Amino acid sequence: MSHDSRTALRVCPLCEATCGLTLTIEGTTVTGARGDRDDVFSQGFICPKGASFGGLDADPDRLRTPLVRTDGVLREATWDEAFDVIAAKITALIDEHGKQAVGVFLGNPNVHTMAGGLYPPLLLAALGTRNVFTASTLDQMPKHVSSGLLFGDAQAIPVPDLDRTAHLLLIGANPLESNGSLCTAPDFPGKLKALRRRGGTLTVIDPRRTRTARLADRHAAIRPGTDALLLAALTQVLLEEKLADPGTLTEHLDGFDELAEAMADFTPEAVSAACDLEPDTIRGIARELAAAPSAAVYGRIGSCTVEHGTLASWLVDVLNILTGNLDRPGGALFPLSATGRAPRPAAPGKGFALGRWRSRVSGHPEAKGELPVAALAEEIETPGEGRIRALVVIAGNPVLSAPDGDRLDRALADGLDFMVSVDPYLNETARHADVVLPPPPPSQSAHFDFALNSLAVRNQVRYGRAAVPLEEGGMDECEILARLVLAVGGNHGAPPESVDDLVIAATLAKAGAPETLAAELTGLTGAERRLDLMLRMGPYDLTLEQLLAHPHGIDLGALKPRVPQVLRTRTGRIELFPEPIAADLPRLRASLGARPAGLVLVGRRHLRSNNSWLHNVAALRGGSNVCTLQIHPEDAARLGLAEGDTARISAAGGEVEAPTEITDSVRTGVVSLPHGWGHSRAGTRLTVAGADPGVNVNQLLDGSLLDPLSGTSVLNAVPVSVTAVRGAVPVSVTSTR
Numbered sequence: 263m264s265h266d267s268r269t270a271l272r273v274c275p276l277c278e279a280t281c282g283l284t285l286t287i288e289g290t291t292v293t294g295a296r297g298d299r300d301d302v303f304s305q306g307f308i309c310p311k312g313a314s315f316g317g318l319d320a321d322p323d324r325l326r327t328p329l330v331r332t333d334g335v336l337r338e339a340t341w342d343e344a345f346d347v348i349a350a351k352i353t354a355l356i357d358e359h360g361k362q363a364v365g366v367f368l369g370n371p372n373v374h375t376m377a378g379g380l381y382p383p384l385l386l387a388a389l390g391t392r393n394v395f396t397a398s399t400l401d402q403m404p405k406h407v408s409s410g411l412l413f414g415d416a417q418a419i420p421v422p423d424l425d426r427t428a429h430l431l432l433i434g435a436n437p438l439e440s441n442g443s444l445c446t447a448p449d450f451p452g453k454l455k456a457l458r459r460r461g462g463t464l465t466v467i468d469p470r471r472t473r474t475a476r477l478a479d480r481h482a483a484i485r486p487g488t489d490a491l492l493l494a495a496l497t498q499v500l501l502e503e504k505l506a507d508p509g510t511l512t513e514h515l516d517g518f519d520e521l522a523e524a525m526a527d528f529t530p531e532a533v534s535a536a537c538d539l540e541p542d543t544i545r546g547i548a549r550e551l552a553a554a555p556s557a558a559v560y561g562r563i564g565s566c567t568v569e570h571g572t573l574a575s576w577l578v579d580v581l582n583i584l585t586g587n588l589d590r591p592g593g594a595l596f597p598l599s600a601t602g603r604a605p606r607p608a609a610p611g612k613g614f615a616l617g618r619w620r621s622r623v624s625g626h627p628e629a630k631g632e633l634p635v636a637a638l639a640e641e642i643e644t645p646g647e648g649r650i651r652a653l654v655v656i657a658g659n660p661v662l663s664a665p666d667g668d669r670l671d672r673a674l675a676d677g678l679d680f681m682v683s684v685d686p687y688l689n690e691t692a693r694h695a696d697v698v699l700p701p702p703p704p705s706q707s708a709h710f711d712f713a714l715n716s717l718a719v720r721n722q723v724r725y726g727r728a729a730v731p732l733e734e735g736g737m738d739e740c741e742i743l744a745r746l747v748l749a750v751g752g753n754h755g756a757p758p759e760s761v762d763d764l765v766i767a768a769t770l771a772k773a774g775a776p777e778t779l780a781a782e783l784t785g786l787t788g789a790e791r792r793l794d795l796m797l798r799m800g801p802y803d804l805t806l807e808q809l810l811a812h813p814h815g816i817d818l819g820a821l822k823p824r825v826p827q828v829l830r831t832r833t834g835r836i837e838l839f840p841e842p843i844a845a846d847l848p849r850l851r852a853s854l855g856a857r858p859a860g861l862v863l864v865g866r867r868h869l870r871s872n873n874s875w876l877h878n879v880a881a882l883r884g885g886s887n888v889c890t891l892q893i894h895p896e897d898a899a900r901l902g903l904a905e906g907d908t909a910r911i912s913a914a915g916g917e918v919e920a921p922t923e924i925t926d927s928v929r930t931g932v933v934s935l936p937h938g939w940g941h942s943r944a945g946t947r948l949t950v951a952g953a954d955p956g957v958n959v960n961q962l963l964d965g966s967l968l969d970p971l972s973g974t975s976v977l978n979a980v981p982v983s984v985t986a987v988r989g990a991v992p993v994s995v996t997s998t999r
């Protein structure tokens with residue numbers, strides 16, 4: 263370290279684990295990152311993505327100034343020009359065509375920024391649109407829906423008590439590569455190894471022998487897409503063999519008898535052929551789960567983004583409940599974040615409703631106020647009242663992340679009158695925008711994890727101000743979004759802090775707190791004062807000053823039981839067998855006899871990648887982080903594919919071609935392509951990603967396959983055909999559309 267270098271602390275924003283980093287900074291450049299050993303939560307853990315923080319932060323392809331389209335070309339502009347254009351265009355469109363004419367897409371980096379936690383709800387309120395789409399319907403909406411139905415609160419998601427459990431059952435999750443999701447846990451790999459060291463048991467259900475599966479005591483290579491059937495059979499065994507004992511939860515449960523009746527025909531024998539697992543294996547897993555001194559079932563993307571994703575997510579918690587492991591140490595517990603709601607007396611809540619409105623074209627029901635991303639293109643393309651004519655995208659790249667990106671690409675190009683993108687990159691989606699608003703690099707932003715702290719396996723809180731001053735000409739992301747709220751809501755030109763002042767006043771009024779409390783809030787910005795207020799009103803009576811005095815964070819202790827206070831159902835009880843689930847169960851029953859005639863496709867994550875965000879960071883490219891088609895040796899031999907051959911993969915949405923990687927880590931009948939690739943479109947500014955673009959797996963999807971309860975796209979267990987391409991065909995993307 264040179265004599266003019268310094269260090270600064272920063273929580274890593276590159277995955278859900280939220281590790282504390284110690285950055286080395288020379289001048290205003292981050293030149294290194296290592297794990298912060300004193301961080302109260304991560305205690306020094308870091309992965310290759312975090313170690314590449316500096317590369318991402320200083321990426322020369324990052325946009326430094328706003329872009330505004332003039333005569334069809336995006337040109338650099340001032341911030342004032344950019345917001346003037348937005349205010350004029352959006353308000354004129356709303357005046358002429360109504361509120362539904364503006365759609366919003368929120369990408370998942372929003373959960374990794376302070377601005378993304380504070381301002382999107384205000385933007386949606388200012389616009390008043392129901393055309394709201396987020397990455398949740400490409401990922402986790404099934405879990406929100408099942409939590410909403412079971413507990414009355416779509417945000418009440420129990421997480422496995424990784425540090426204390428004696429038995430962990432993972433289904434469709436690969437935390438050794440992903441570092442965890444909907445379960446915030448720095449050093450997830452270390453926690454799994456610690457579980458084994460203390461004599462605990464790890465069971466992994468996954469069609470791939472992942473790095474996580476290799477660590478397990480038992481790996482069951484299930485047929486993709488049949489997780490809900492397996493979970494139903496595990497439930498049936500517990501009930502049939504009188505192993506179900508919800509313990510202290512019993513007094514808070516409704517629907518136990520109805521559940522038992524509905525599960526009766528999902529016997530291990532009945533699901534065995536569909537899941538391709540022996541009945542004895544299924545019974546063994548259920549009995550081990552019931553016998554463990556403590557246990558947690560945790561399901562993730564492979565069990566969510568499938569046809570029965572909501573049923574699988576529901577059954578995960580049904581198993582935790584029936585084994586008495588929900589809401590007890592060592593089981594699955596509800597975190598209590600420092601900015602969460604302070605515990606209230608147990609009382610009936612408003613409950614959770616689905617389908618309060620429907621999408622205009624296909625009539626998809628809303629879930630949690632959102633419509634399926636798979637419906638976005640048709641809502642832009644299809645004429646009629648309520649058509650989306652303008653789109654605001656914040657930290658999202660749906661052209662790569664949504665089904666049938668070619669169609670959405672065309673819709674964005676030809677079907678919109680106006681588009682705004684808040685993004686540091688001119689990516690495959692942002693290239694269509696009329697105005698691009700670039701947030702500063704992460705080192706120049708303050709950081710607080712509003713969403714991820716509510717999913718953390720240990721209650722803790724950390725806050726850090728920007729490690730590096732905002733560069734000249736840059737604008738803080740909180741200010742960008744506050745100005746956007748003002749511009750689209752008819753208040754263009756008002757001071758950005760007025761947005762925060764209004765929120766603070768409204769929050770105090772709702773809580774019946776004295777207005778004078780607003781004057782006591784500390785903080786350099788409106789966002790900081792809002793954080794201070796949330797901390798003061800939160801369950802731990804903290805303040806911003808306390809957080810600033812503890813730069814490595816404040817440990818708030820192990821997770822504790824929260825039932826019944828956490829329940830917000832109309833009955834104030836856990837609805838074990840809610841009506842929408844009951845209504846969807848015949849669809850699962852009908853799948854008992856279904857067998858895929860050919861190959862099915864699953865996705866995969868790589869430790870050095872996260873969706874499409876990091877493909878432009880040279881340090882994270884190469885090695886095994888490649889866009890290949892993984893295929894079992896027997897299937898490869900049958901199809902005449904040799905290692906490295908170009909394979910053509912075809913499905914309902916189109917075709918892609920990718921190099922073959924022969925590996926017995928995928929089971930027979932299954933092929934795997936990673937997602938987030940396909941950086942081959944013109945007009946982007948992604949030098950590194952574009953040099954080795956890979957193919958976009960979502961181009962194989964036509965968007966018609968959804969989990970109906972949550973509107974989540976089916977991204978796993980997709981029927982495909984694979985053929986060998988003769989001759990030296992370059993890797994490329996084609997489409998049948």
Ligand code: SF4
Nearest residue numbers: 274277280281309312
């Ligand atoms: S595990 Fe996630 S949060 Fe931790 S260093 Fe890696 S990318 Fe960052």
